[in-house]
Structure formats: C-alpha cells, structure tokens
Amino acid sequence: MQSSRVLDPIDLDRPIRSALPSLARGASALAKLGIATPRDALWYLPFRYDDFSDLRSLVELVPDEKQSARVMVQAVRVEPGFGRRPQRVIAQLSDASGSAEAIWFGRRYVERRLRQGDEIIVSGKVSQRGWRTQFTSPEFSPVGHESIHTARVVPVYHLAAGVTQKRLRELLARILEACLPAIEDPLTDAERGSFPDLADALRTAHFPEEAADVAEALDRLAFDELLALQLTLAQGRMARDQLTAPSIELDAPTIHEIVEALPFTLTGDQAAAVDAIITDLASERPMRRLLQGDVGSGKTAVAAVALAAAVRAGWQAVLMAPTEILARQHHGGLAPLLDRLGVRAEFLSGSLTPARKREIHEAIGGGLAEVVIGTHAVISEAVEFPRLGLAIVDEQHRFGVGQRAALQAKGSDREPHLLALTATPIPRTLALTVYGDLSIGTIRELPPGRQPIRTEIRDRRALPKIEAFLASEAAKGRQSFVVVPLVAESEALEAASAEAEVERLRAALPDLRIGLVHGQLRADERDATMTAFAAGEMDLLVATTVIEVGIDVPNASVILIEDAERFGLAQLHQLRGRVGRGTHRSFCILLSDATDELARERLAVVRDSQDGFHIAEQDLRLRGAGNLLGTRQSGLPPLRVASLFEPRHLKLAERARGMADELVGADPELASRPALARLQADFAPAEDEGDAA
Ligand code: ADP
Ligand code: MG
Numbered sequence: 117m118q119s120s121r122v123l124d125p126i127d128l129d130r131p132i133r134s135a136l137p138s139l140a141r142g143a144s145a146l147a148k149l150g151i152a153t154p155r156d157a158l159w160y161l162p163f164r165y166d167d168f169s170d171l172r173s174l175v176e177l178v179p180d181e182k183q184s185a186r187v188m189v190q191a192v193r194v195e196p197g198f199g200r201r202p203q204r205v206i207a208q209l210s211d212a213s214g215s216a217e218a219i220w221f222g223r224r225y226v227e228r229r230l231r232q233g234d235e236i237i238v239s240g241k242v243s244q245r246g247w248r249t250q251f252t253s254p255e256f257s258p259v260g261h262e263s264i265h266t267a268r269v270v271p272v273y274h275l276a277a278g279v280t281q282k283r284l285r286e287l288l289a290r291i292l293e294a295c296l297p298a299i300e301d302p303l304t305d306a307e308r309g310s311f312p313d314l315a316d317a318l319r320t321a322h323f324p325e326e327a328a329d330v331a332e333a334l335d336r337l338a339f340d341e342l343l344a345l346q347l348t349l350a351q352g353r354m355a356r357d358q359l360t361a362p363s364i365e366l367d368a369p370t371i372h373e374i375v376e377a378l379p380f381t382l383t384g385d386q387a388a389a390v391d392a393i394i395t396d397l398a399s400e401r402p403m404r405r406l407l408q409g410d411v412g413s414g415k416t417a418v419a420a421v422a423l424a425a426a427v428r429a430g431w432q433a434v435l436m437a438p439t440e441i442l443a444r445q446h447h448g449g450l451a452p453l454l455d456r457l458g459v460r461a462e463f464l465s466g467s468l469t470p471a472r473k474r475e476i477h478e479a480i481g482g483g484l485a486e487v488v489i490g491t492h493a494v495i496s497e498a499v500e501f502p503r504l505g506l507a508i509v510d511e512q513h514r515f516g517v518g519q520r521a522a523l524q525a526k527g528s529d530r531e532p533h534l535l536a537l538t539a540t541p542i543p544r545t546l547a548l549t550v551y552g553d554l555s556i557g558t559i560r561e562l563p564p565g566r567q568p569i570r571t572e573i574r575d576r577r578a579l580p581k582i583e584a585f586l587a588s589e590a591a592k593g594r595q596s597f598v599v600v601p602l603v604a605e606s607e608a609l610e611a612a613s614a615e616a617e618v619e620r621l622r623a624a625l626p627d628l629r630i631g632l633v634h635g636q637l638r639a640d641e642r643d644a645t646m647t648a649f650a651a652g653e654m655d656l657l658v659a660t661t662v663i664e665v666g667i668d669v670p671n672a673s674v675i676l677i678e679d680a681e682r683f684g685l686a687q688l689h690q691l692r693g694r695v696g697r698g699t700h701r702s703f704c705i706l707l708s709d710a711t712d713e714l715a716r717e718r719l720a721v722v723r724d725s726q727d728g729f730h731i732a733e734q735d736l737r738l739r740g741a742g743n744l745l746g747t748r749q750s751g752l753p754p755l756r757v758a759s760l761f762e763p764r765h766l767k768l769a770e771r772a773r774g775m776a777d778e779l780v781g782a783d784p785e786l787a788s789r790p791a792l793a794r795l796q797a798d799f800a801p802a803e804d805e806g807d808a809a
Pocket of ligand 2: 415416
C-alpha cells in the first residue's frame with residue numbers, strides 16, 4: 117500500500133509536513149511534543165510498555181493492574197454530564213466466566229463505536245468498585261481487527277496537552293512504516309556485532325512483538341546514544357590536551373588565612389576537598405573537578421576557599437548557579453566572607469536593571485569585579501573577563517553542556533579551571549565513563565550538630581492529621597513544603613494537580629498563607645514566590661519538583677511528599693533536604709497509598725537512611741533490570757534511551773568509549789563517516805539549555 121512511498125527516499129530531517137504530506141494533519145500534534153521531523157519521531161521512544169498481550173477472562177482480573185480481556189458488549193448507556201461533572205459512558209461487558217463494566221468520562225465518541233452484541237478486546241486499568249469489576253477509560257478494538265492499542269505489548273509515551281496516547285501511537289506507527297526503509301545504519305556490520313540493525317531496533321522499541329524483544333532493541337538504541345556522547349567526549353579530550361590554564365599557586369600562610377576567615381572549622385572532608393582543589397589550581401593543566409556532597413554537606417564553603425584563592429593569586433573567578441534565588445543566596449552568604457579577605461564579589465542576573473547590568477559588565481571588564489556570582493547571565497555575550505582563572509558551577513546538572521562550555525570559554529587566552537558542584541552522588545565507574553577525565557571529590561561527613569530529619573510513611577487516610585500537624589507547625593512560626601505527585605507524562609497535568617491541591621489546602625487550612633510554584637509558571641514568578649517563602653511571608657508552599665534544587669529556608673520544618681512512590685529515591689532524598697537546614701526539629705512525610713512490596717521497600721529505604729550515597733546504592737539495587745527507561749537522571753547528561761543505572765548499559769558505555777577513541781583518533785571530525793557524524797549531531801547536548809532558569 118505504501119510501495120510508492122518506499123521508493124521515494126524520505127528526507128528524515130525535513131519538517132514532517134513536507135517529508136510526509138499524508139501526515140500533515142498530525143504535524144501540529146507532534147510539534148507539541150517537540151517532534152518536528154520524522155527522525156525526531158523515530159527517536160521519540162515510549163517511557164514504558166503495557167503488556168496487554170495476555171488475555172484474561174473476567175473472573176481472573178485483579179484490581180489495580182492493567183489487563184486485557186475479550187468480551188461481549190451487553191449494553192451501553194450514556195449518563196449526561198451536568199455542572200462540573202463530565203458525561204459518562206458505561207458499558208456492561210461479559211464473557212463465559214462473568215461480567216464487568218467499562219466506564220469513560222466525557223469522551224463522546226465512545227458510544228458511537230460500541231454496540232450491544234459487539235465482541236471487543238478491552239485493555240486498561242482494572243479496579244474493584246464494590247462488587248463490580250470496572251475498566252476505567254480502557255482502550256478497545258473489535259475482535260479480529262488488529263489494533264496497536266489492545267491485546268499486545270503497547271507503548272506508552274510522554275504526552276502534552278491536546279495529544280492523546282492513542283493519537284500519538286497511531287501517528288508514530290504510520291511514521292515508522294513510512295520511514296524505516298529510509299534508515300541508514302551508522303554502524304558497520306563489524307561494529308554492530310550481535311546488535312539488531314537500527315531499523316529493527318526502532319521498530320521493536322516502539323511496537324514490540326513480544327515484551328522479551330524490547331531489551332535487545334533498547335540496548336542497541338542505548339548504544340547509539342552512548343556512542344554519540346562518547347564521540348563528543350573523545351573530541352573534547354583531544355581538544356583539551358592543547359589547552360593551558362593559569363597556574364594559581366599560593367603559599368601556605370595565604371591558604372591558612374583564607375580558611376581561617378570562614379566562620380567555622382572545615383570538616384575533614386571539606387579540608388580534603390580544599391587540598392585537592394589547591395593542588396589542581398597550581399597546575400597549568402586545566403582543572404576539571406566535580407565535588408559531590410549530600411545536601412547540606414557544605415560544598416559552598418569549599419567553593420568560597422577556591423574563589424578567594426584564585427583572586428589572591430591575581431585572577432578573577434565566577435560562580436554560576438541555576439536559579440536567581442540560589443545565586444542570590446550564594447552571593448548573600450559568600451560576599452561577606454570574601455569581603456573579610458578584601459575580595460569584592462558582584463552579583464549578576466538577568467533581573468537587574470540595564471544600568472546596573474552595564475555597571476557590573478564594566479567592573480568585570482575592567483577587572484574590578486574579582487568574583488562574580490550569578491545566574492546564567494554570567495555567560496551572556498556582554499560579559500568579558502580579562503583574566504578569568506576559575507569557574508564554578510553549582511548544581512551542575514541543571515545546566516546544559518553548552519552552558520558549561522560557554523562559561524569555560526569566558527577565559528581570555530587561558531582556559532579557566534573548572535569546579536562543578538553536585539548533590540547527586542554518581543557511582544565512580546559511571547562518572548569515569550560518562551565524564552571522561554573529570555576528577556571527583558566527595559564530602560560524606562555532614563557539619564557537626566545536624567539533627568536527623570524524622571521521616572514517616574503515611575497513607576491518605578492520615579491526611580486530616582497531617583494537615584492539623586502542618587497547622588500546628590505554622591502556629592509555632594515554622595514553614596512547610598507540600599510536594600504534589602509527579603506526573604511523568606506531562607508537566608501541564610502536574611501543574612494542574614498542584615493548582616487543585618492548593619485549592620484543597622486553602623479550603624482545609626483557611627488560616628494559613630499558602631503559595632504555589634510549578635514548572636508552568638514563568639521563572640521570575642517562581643523565583644518571586646520562593647523568595648517570599650524564604651522570607652517567611654508564607655506558611656506553606658505547594659510545589660512540584662521545581663523546589664528540588666538547593667533552596668535554603670532554615671525555618672522550614674516539614675516536607676510532605678504526596679504519592680511518594682512515584683519519585684526516584686535520590687529525588688526523595690533531595691526533596692527531604694529542603695528541611696532540617698536550621699535548628700528546628702524537622703519532619704518528612706512520605707504520603708503513599710501504594711501497596712506493592714517493591715514500592716513499600718523503596719520508601720522504607722528513604723525512611724531509614726539519611727545517607728544520600730546509601731540511598732543511591734539501594735535505589736540502584738531495587739531498580740534491578742526491570743526499569744530500563746529510567747525517568748530523568750539528574751546529575752547526568754540527559755540521555756533519552758540509555759540508563760546509566762543499568763549495569764548492562766554501563767558496559768555498553770565502556771564499549772562505546774573504546775570505539776569512540778578509535779574513531780576520533782583516526783578521523784577527528786568523522787569526515788569519512790557521515791552517518792556517525794549525523795548520529796553525534798542528533799544527540800549533541802549542545803543546544804540543550806539545561807533546566808536552569
Ligand atoms: P550544600 O553542600 O548543600 O551546598 P551548604 O554549603 O549550603 O551545603 O552548607 C549548608 C550549611 O552548613 C550552611 O548553612 C553552612 O554555613 C553550614 N556549614 C558548612 N560547613 C560547615 C562546617 N564545617 N561547620 C559548620 N557549619 C557548616
Ligand atoms: Mg548548595
């Protein structure tokens with residue numbers, strides 16, 4: 117049917133409208149997901165699969181699972197909506213074993229496609245309503261009619277508003293059919309080894325015949341992605357070997373003086389981190405160092421010493437943070453410290469007035485500003501450092517590779533030394549593979565006097581009590597965070613649920629001042645709310661995970677995380693780190709109705725440990741091989757397919773690294789391998805803006 121198409125070569129990199137005119141009507145839906153070209157579509161992979169291939173009889177259905185059944189439609193009735201209640205369509209279903217019902221909300225076309233006496237396959241989530249077994253908004257297809265939505269392994273994709281799973285699946289199926297013949301495999305047969313070829317891997321990754329086929333296909337795609345990353349790293353290593361950094365050498369008394377200026381004594385781990393940095397700075401080889409340390413472990417103090425050291429040696433230094441509020445916090449904390457050492461620290465962000473910005477730009481350009489602390493405004497074109505010796509990136513994973521590179525490029529004739537800070541621990545082997553030649557230091561020891569955060573797991577029945585507790589903390593002058601459920605499928609849905617939760621809480625706790633932040637708000641609105649919260653102008657802040665990163669509100673004593681089982685363990689730990697930063701006794705409540713054992717076990721790990729490294733290891737262990745398509749992995753490059761927590765993929769990364777070194781060694785620009793260069797460009801994180809605002 118598509119034979120004439122197959123003969124025409126399809127340009128995978130042209131807009132869908134022109135590359136595939138028959139799909140022009142789907143182009144705007146795809147655009148909402150960031151899919152502009154057929155190639156984008158091919159690589160828009162499901163984040164999980166529902167296995168509906170196993171048909172059950174109705175008596176076999178178990179609640180809270182997604183299942184399929186072959187049934188007869190006994191009756192269909194439509195209950196009109198009224199007020200805010202949407203229309204409902206209810207179908208009575210039966211098979212030889214028993215009966216069930218299916219319900220759809222507000223989707224008017226369902227009843228037109230269902231007739232009494234139809235034999236259909238229904239696939240969807242099953243729940244028990246009293247004595248009735250009910251499918252909620254299931255997919256269905258007539259028996260004998262092949263469907264990509266039912267009775268098979270069905271892909272589930274991230275969505276955006278206005279695009280349904282079903283529509284997206286249909287569009288992707290058609291694009292695959294049209295485009296797979298045009299796919300060129302970037303690997304030679306010898307390089308590919310036992311992997312499936314690229315077209316097969318893509319087909320299986322979207323529409324597997326069997327669940328068991330998925331792993332091999334994803335491994336192939338993961339390998340391509342890792343190879344693209346390693347090619348870039350190999351080229352970077354090659355280029356960096358040519359660079360020189362300023363040698364920042366200080367005598368022992370000067371270093372002593374700097375450390376003594378801190379308002380506290382460094383912990384052993386902090387002192388060791390300082391030593392390593394001082395040693396690196398003295399070399400002409402540009403430092404590339406990652407300092408990892410749990411939330412609150414005192415990385416900023418280490419950064420302060422490094423900044424002062426660079427300035428004392430006659431160089432400028434810059435610290436870039438991912439948000440305005442973090443940058444302001446750093447400046448607020450560091451400026452007085454540096455001032456005692458006679459070092460002037462300026463603050464720079466996009467929110468300053470144009471006149472103020474110009475002043476700072478001039479101070480930097482004239483060398484008067486010795487330390488600059490700011491947002492990504494510090495890498496804007498107008499900023500020119502005549503003698504940049506050290507660049508520090510806080511919460512480095514929030515920035516894109518391009519932004520980090522732009523910061524390093526701010527040096528004039530010498531490459532600045534680079535120090536990256538992160539609170540997300542990275543397993544050593546992984547860091548070596550992914551970050552290449554980055555040196556890694558770790559702060560494990562927390563500053564003295566920290567109180568552990570009491571962590572409890574509760575279910576929704578406890579909400580009234582929890583709310584009373586939030587109110588009593590507010591009465592004591594403390595503040596709380598409420599983190600709404602993570603919605604992996606869509607940021608818009610997540611924002612909507614945050615708004616609904618604010619309404620609910622405002623009704624339940626009318627005396628509390630309640631604010632809201634989520635990812636759909638503009639960065640400046642978000643920052644304004646967080647600043648107000650930090651200033652104590654609100655009792656309670658309802659938030660999505662946008663609060664994850666380093667905000668420091670010592671007065672916050674409670675964090676309530678809803679549907680906690682949906683979050684990664686490292687993420688829960690990070691979130692928990694938003695409280696317990698002051699002297700008040702602090703609490704973390706993990707709200708979860710999940711009953712499955714794995715979910716309970718994962719939450720118990722966070723409840724029972726305050727050690728981010730231990731939690732990361734346990735997370736890795738509990739993820740096992742099951743979860744191939746991990747959700748966002750903060751602290752790591754934004755990988756689409758590969759999961760660096762997957763031991764198998766780590767091996768792939770090592771293999772990719774070896775292959776990349778060879779390829780780049782032989783042909784640095786990959787001029788003789790256009791398909792590989794294309795692959796590398798496709799996955800290049802260079803355009804990536806990070807999520808820094
Ligand atoms: P993070 O590693 O999360 O960036 P910070 O640098 O913000 O941690 O430090 C957290 C808090 O601990 C800050 O209030 C800081 O002043 C304090 N702190 C850091 N180091 C020490 C230390 N050695 N002794 C006492 N307090 C410290
Ligand atoms: Mg910090």
